[in-house]
Amino acid sequence: MEGAEFKVPIGPQHPALKEPLSLRMTLEGEVIKDAEIRLGYNHRGIEKLAEQKTFIQNIYLMERICGICSHSHTTCFVQGVEKLMGIEPARRGLFLRTLVAELERVHSHLLWMGVVGHEAGFDTFFMYTWRDREVVMDILEIISGNRVHYAINTFGGVRRDIDELQRQKILGLLDQLKKRTEYYFNIGVTEPTFVARIAGVGKLPQEKAIALCAVGPTLRASDVPRDVRKDDPYAVYEEIPFEVCTANTCDVLGRFVVRVKELYQSYQIIEYLLKNLPPGPVNVRAPRRVKEGEVVSRYEAPRGENIHYIKSNGTDKPERVKVRAPTLGNYPATVEMLKNGFVADIPLIFASIDPCICCAERLIELVDAKNGKSQIVQASVLRALGKETLRSKSISPAQAKEIWQQAFRNKGIKQWL
Amino acid sequence: MAVIKPIFYLFIYPGFLFLFLYSTFCEWVDRKFYARLQNRIGPLYTGPAGLLQPIADFVKLLTKEDIVPEKADKAMFSALPVFAVAIVCTAGMYLPTWHYSLDKISFNSFPGDLILVVYLLSLPTLIFFLAGWSSTNLFSTIGGVRVLTMLFGYEIPLLLAVLSPAILADSWRLAEIAYFYQTHPLLIFVNLIGFVIALVALQAKLERVPFDIPHAETEIVGGTFTEYSGKKLAFFRLLSDLEMVVGAGLIATVFLGGFPGGILGSFVLFILKTLFVILLLSVIRTACGRLRIDQMVHFSWHYLAPLAVVQLAIVIVIKGFWL
Numbered sequence: 098m099e100g101a102e103f104k105v106p107i108g109p110q111h112p113a114l115k116e117p118l119s120l121r122m123t124l125e126g127e128v129i130k131d132a133e134i135r136l137g138y139n140h141r142g143i144e145k146l147a148e149q150k151t152f153i154q155n156i157y158l159m160e161r162i163c164g165i166c167s168h169s170h171t172t173c174f175v176q177g178v179e180k181l182m183g184i185e186p187a188r189r190g191l192f193l194r195t196l197v198a199e200l201e202r203v204h205s206h207l208l209w210m211g212v213v214g215h216e217a218g219f220d221t222f223f224m225y226t227w228r229d230r231e232v233v234m235d236i237l238e239i240i241s242g243n244r245v246h247y248a249i250n251t252f253g254g255v256r257r258d259i260d261e262l263q264r265q266k267i268l269g270l271l272d273q274l275k276k277r278t279e280y281y282f283n284i285g286v287t288e289p290t291f292v293a294r295i296a297g298v299g300k301l302p303q304e305k306a307i308a309l310c311a312v313g314p315t316l317r318a319s320d321v322p323r324d325v326r327k328d329d330p331y332a333v334y335e336e337i338p339f340e341v342c343t344a345n346t347c348d349v350l351g352r353f354v355v356r357v358k359e360l361y362q363s364y365q366i367i368e369y370l371l372k373n374l375p376p377g378p379v380n381v382r383a384p385r386r387v388k389e390g391e392v393v394s395r396y397e398a399p400r401g402e403n404i405h406y407i408k409s410n411g412t413d414k415p416e417r418v419k420v421r422a423p424t425l426g427n428y429p430a431t432v433e434m435l436k437n438g439f440v441a442d443i444p445l446i447f448a449s450i451d452p453c454i455c456c457a458e459r460l461i462e463l464v465d466a467k468n469g470k471s472q473i474v475q476a477s478v479l480r481a482l483g484k485e486t487l488r489s490k491s492i493s494p495a496q497a498k499e500i501w502q503q504a505f506r507n508k509g510i511k512q513w514l
Numbered sequence: 515m516a517v518i519k520p521i522f523y524l525f526i527y528p529g530f531l532f533l534f535l536y537s538t539f540c541e542w543v544d545r546k547f548y549a550r551l552q553n554r555i556g557p558l559y560t561g562p563a564g565l566l567q568p569i570a571d572f573v574k575l576l577t578k579e580d581i582v583p584e585k586a587d588k589a590m591f592s593a594l595p596v597f598a599v600a601i602v603c604t605a606g607m608y609l610p611t612w613h614y615s616l617d618k619i620s621f622n623s624f625p626g627d628l629i630l631v632v633y634l635l636s637l638p639t640l641i642f643f644l645a646g647w648s649s650t651n652l653f654s655t656i657g658g659v660r661v662l663t664m665l666f667g668y669e670i671p672l673l674l675a676v677l678s679p680a681i682l683a684d685s686w687r688l689a690e691i692a693y694f695y696q697t698h699p700l701l702i703f704v705n706l707i708g709f710v711i712a713l714v715a716l717q718a719k720l721e722r723v724p725f726d727i728p729h730a731e732t733e734i735v736g737g738t739f740t741e742y743s744g745k746k747l748a749f750f751r752l753l754s755d756l757e758m759v760v761g762a763g764l765i766a767t768v769f770l771g772g773f774p775g776g777i778l779g780s781f782v783l784f785i786l787k788t789l790f791v792i793l794l795l796s797v798i799r800t801a802c803g804r805l806r807i808d809q810m811v812h813f814s815w816h817y818l819a820p821l822a823v824v825q826l827a828i829v830i831v832i833k834g835f836w837l
Contacts, residue, residue, distance in 0.1 A: 105652060113732040127656075127807065216732045218723055218804025224552040290724045291803040440656065441806045444732040 102130060105440070109138045113216060113444035116454035120447065124440060132435040134428055137462045139455045145476075147418040152178055152252070152387055155415065159405075160246050162420060163456045165208065168201045169398035170420070170456075171250040173405045176331055177394030179252055181387050181409050188333075190254020190379040195332045196370045197240060197249055199363045203274065204233045205399035206356045206363075209451045210281060213353065216444040217294040222284060229277045236267050254380025264371050275364055282357045286350070295349040299434040299446035302347055311430040312423045313401020314359065315450050317343045318351035325397035339366050349449045385413050398423050400451045422456035523613040523622075527781065533606050536785070537755035538568035543789060544758070544796050551800040568755070572748050580744030587648040594648070595742075595749035598641040602756045605634035609763040610689035611773055611780040625687045628680055631764055632673055635719065638757055639665045642721075642728065645750075646738035657737030660728040660807050664718060667814035668725075672715035674822035675708040678829040679768050688764075692772020702771060704832055708825040709769045711818055713791070716761045717798050718810070720754060724802035725810060762791035 102125050109117040117138035123131040143162055147155050159174040160167045172194060179186055186194075207230040214222030234244045240259055241247035249255045259267075286292060301311065306319035316323055324341040326334045342358035344351035389411040396403045401423030408417040427450040434446045464471045474482075487497055523529060542557060542565055549556025557564025582588055607622055608631050614623035639661055646658025680686050682701060683694035695702050718725040729737030736742075739750055766772070766787035773780035773787065805813065 103652075105656075112735055214803070218726060218730060218732070219802065220723070221552050221800050222803070224554060228553055288801075288803065290805055293805065293809055294803055439806060439808070441727070441730065441733050 101125070107443055113447070114454075116452075118452070118454045120435075120443070122435070122440070122443065127440045129435050129438050129440065129443070132432050134432060135462075136428075136454075136458060139458045141455065141458065144418055144420060144459070147415060149414070151385075151413045152415065153385075155418070156250055156252075157246075157248060159418075159420075160248060162422070163453050164245055165205050165453060166201060166398045166400060166403075166456075167246050168197050168250070169396055169403050170405070170422075172198060172332075173394050173396035173398075173403050174407065174418070175250045175252060176396065177392045177405050177407045178387060178409075179383070180392050180394070181390050181407065182252065182383055183388065184253055184381060184383055186252075187254040187378050187381050188375050189258070189377045190381075191332045192370050192374050193240075193255045193257075193259065193379060194250060195334070195337075196367060197237065197247055197255075198332070199366045199370070200233055200237055200240070201247075202399045203360060203363050203367075204230055204237065205451070206360050207233065209356060209399075209448075210285070210353070212448050212451075213295070213349070213445065214291070216448045217291055219288070219291050219294075222281075222288075222291070226281060229274065232270050232274055232277075236270050239263050239266060251380055252383035254378070256380070258379045259374075264374070268368070268371055271364060271367060275361075278357065278360050278364075285353050285357065292350065294442075294445060295353060296346070298349045298442045299438060299449055300347050301430055301434050305433055306347070306430060309429040309433060310426055311401075311450075312426040313398070313451075314352050314355045315401065315427050315430060317341065318355045319347045320345040325395050325402050329395055331396065333370075337366055337369055349445055352449045386411065387413070387415075400424060400453060401426060420456075420459070422453065424450065424453045425457040425459070427452070428457070519613065524607070527777065528606060528609065528611045528784070530603065533603060533756055533759065534752070537752065537759045538572065539565070540759055540762075540788070540792050541568040541755045544792060544799075547793060547796045548800055551796070572752060575748035575751065576745050578744040578747075580746060581741075583649060583651065583741050585650045586741065590644065590648045591741075592746065594641050594645045595746045595753065598638045598753045599749050599756065601634055601637045601641075602753055602760055605631050606756065606760045606763065608634075608688065609760065609767055609773075609784075610692055611784060612777045614689050616689055616693055623687060623689045625685065625690075627688050628676065628686045628691070628768070631688070631760075632676060635757065635761060635764070636665070636669055638753060639669075639719065642738045645742070646728075649738075649741035651741045653734040653736065653740045654738055656734050657728045657740070660734075661721075661738060663807055664721075664725065664727060664810060667811045668715040668718035668818070671711050671814060671818035671822045672719065674819070674826060675711040675715065676764070676768050678708045678822075678825045679705045681826070682829045682833055684833075688767050689772070692767050692774070695769075695771040696774055699771065702769065704829065705769055705825065707821055707828070709765070711822050711825065712765050712769065713794055713798070714818060716765060716791075717795055718814075719761060720758055720795070722795065723799045724805045726804055727807050727810060730804055758792060758795070759788060762788040762795070765791050 102123055105122045105124055107120040107122060108114045109119045119135035119138065121133040121135065122129050143158065147158055150158055156171050156175060159170040162170045207226050211223040211226035211230070214220065214226065237247060238244050240263065241249045241257060249257055284291070301315065301319050303319045303321060306316050306321055311319065320343050322341045322343050325331070327341050339362045342355050342362060344354045387409040389409055391406070391408040394405045394407065403423055404421040406417070406419040407415055410416040431447060431450055435443065438446055462471045463474055487494065525531060546556040546564065557567035560566040560570045582591055608627045610623055614620055619625070642661045643658045646654040646661065679695070680691055682704060683691040685691055685694065721728055729739060739747060742750060763784065766784070770787050773783040775783060
């Protein structure tokens with residue numbers, strides 16, 4: 098197969114991808130010559146939906162952008178809106194908000210370690226990390242009552258307080274997590290088959306990482322100490338002692354090391370927060386209407402920098418909300434990492450940015466099946482096109498409704514009828 | 515009696531019935547042990563402690579829709595699974611269990627049957643390649659090419675590893691090799707390196723972690739078997755179980771002294787010794803991640819093959835000076 102180029106489609110449906118995305122690889126033998134990423138398989142219209150809901154409702158909508166870093170999106174949104182409202186959140190509330198944020202980071206990084214283990218065919222590692230991830234899920238359940246969507250943020254602070262008993266219990270569970278993390282770190286950097294798969298794979302040199310605007314652990318593994326928590330501190334990060342973790346190997350192993358180091362830092366931060374928890378109320382009253390203006394809010398999510406842009410027109414609903422999830426920032430770097438890698442490394446390299454595809458989907462690209470041309474179409478144009486089609490087939494809107502209702506009935510879908 | 519014995523040999527023990535039931539049992543042992551090592555429960559519901567799960571899986575696959583790709587070579591695509599199962603069953607017949615006598619050459623035990631078994635066990639690899647190739651699926655093709663690439667890695671170390679005990683025993687007949695180590699049990703330890711090499715090579719032959727490269731799920735979907743479904747997939751799955759049993763049986767015969775003691779004695783010893791080998795294979799599977807194809811070939815030629823040669827040299831030296 099020397100010299101012969103051929104294309105391999107990875108996705109939109111592929112066992113290595115837990116969400117739909119299309120990677121088109123141009124291969125020469127087993128070596129990747131070029132890669133192309135196609136998005137738009139999982140668009141949910143969340144930004145548009147946000148314009149129709151009130152600010153309070155939007156907190157819970159933002160939570161549903163992601164199933165792993167749900168707290169990141171709400172905090173990012175809430176911080177922005179609080180700035181627009183001009184209110185100062187309660188201090189104890191900020192501590193609890195940060196506590197949940199760091200626990201979420203722990204949960205996300207443990208999950209990521211398992212995924213990388215699985216992509217490298219090391220299922221034992223996967224099973225072990227996910228078992229211990231249950232511990233941090235339990236902690237989150239102790240605090241918020243929920244395992245994934247904590248629903249703890251509100252304007253002016255958080256919605257729930259923790260008591261002394263919960264505090265002691267969390268500290269106890271934290272010790273357990275620390276011991277396990279030590280063990281995983283040893284496995285990750287000593288198990289020969291695993292190290293052979295992740296060392297030197299998916300190289301992203303420092304200058305490329307900066308030029309391609311990589312974010313989060315992907316950027317820090319290329320030896321760029323950039324972290325929103327340090328560079329532009331929000332909540333109570335200014336007073337918390339912690340370090341920005343970096344690695345200089347610029348490969349998947351480096352990203353592994355950065356994440357393990359961040360786990361240690363997170364444990365430290367959580368302990369600090371629990372030991373210095375100030376007394377007082379957990380939230381302050383916030384107005385329903387938000388003053389006119391616009392704001393950009395930054396937040397260091399487990400995957401990297403999360404950016405929300407919020408524009409208010411003085412009512413209780415936002416005029417525009419724009420979300421830049423960290424995964425989107427890492428796509429250009431991923432293409433660079435994939436080039437000149439092996440086919441066998443595709444899942445590992447792609448997993449190394451910790452992709453959350455549904456977070457990053459912001460538009461649908463319409464591709465003409467006949468000539469492959471793509472275009473971006475406004476919703477109103479699309480609607481007009483639909484009406485036009487119906488008219489050309491001389492079907493009345495009432496008939497059209499009958500047709501799709503029949504179709505849903507045939508498939509047994511009741512909830513849309 | 516003269517008729518019943520071969521029929522019993524062919525169909526009951528160690529023939530089809532035993533091989534089928536025992537291979538499903540071994541799959542259960544492997545799955546359960548692997549699961550326990552990973553802090554999981556493993557099969558639980560079908561039969562006592564999930565014992566019947568592999569058989570249930572097999573039957574379920576038999577009832578599933580069987581799809582042959584339009585562009586595939588249909589005759590070959592359909593015939594390959596059956597051929598592969600037949601070949602491995604044949605290889606199983608040559609393991610010296612009870613239906614042979616040492617001083618008489620018979621159809622199932624003759625000088626050189628060691629080579630025949632190794633040859634028969636390498637045929638499924640070729641069939642995997644053909645299966646991948648005739649599917650015409652891109653992922654299958656990549657899987658098929660990887661199967662062949664891997665074959666060049668492990669086949670020679672495996673052959674060298676099983677040859678060294680044969681040289682020490684001065685015979686290429688499985689029954690005689692086993693008999694030699696039954697009478698000189700201490701000499702088993704001479705072949706320790708060879709035993710480890712054979713284990714690793716068998717793991718590669720069975721395409722299990724860390725050598726599950728040809729059907730690496732996260733890379734190339736189902737690899738060789740991407741297009742296989744229903745009955746044909748059921749047969750391929752049965753094949754890998756059978757191959758595991760026969761491969762473990764070969765290692766147990768050559769390195770662990772075989773299975774003496776008539777029908778009952780050989781039955782008990784066969785199960786004990788093959789289970790020992792299979793448990794070791796499960797441990798390897800638990801403790802490793804998947805290698806890349808180039809790393810696998812590199813590993814075979816830089817470590818396995820030279821070690822096999824070292825083993826051969828040790829055997830020759832010992833044979834020359836002490837025996």
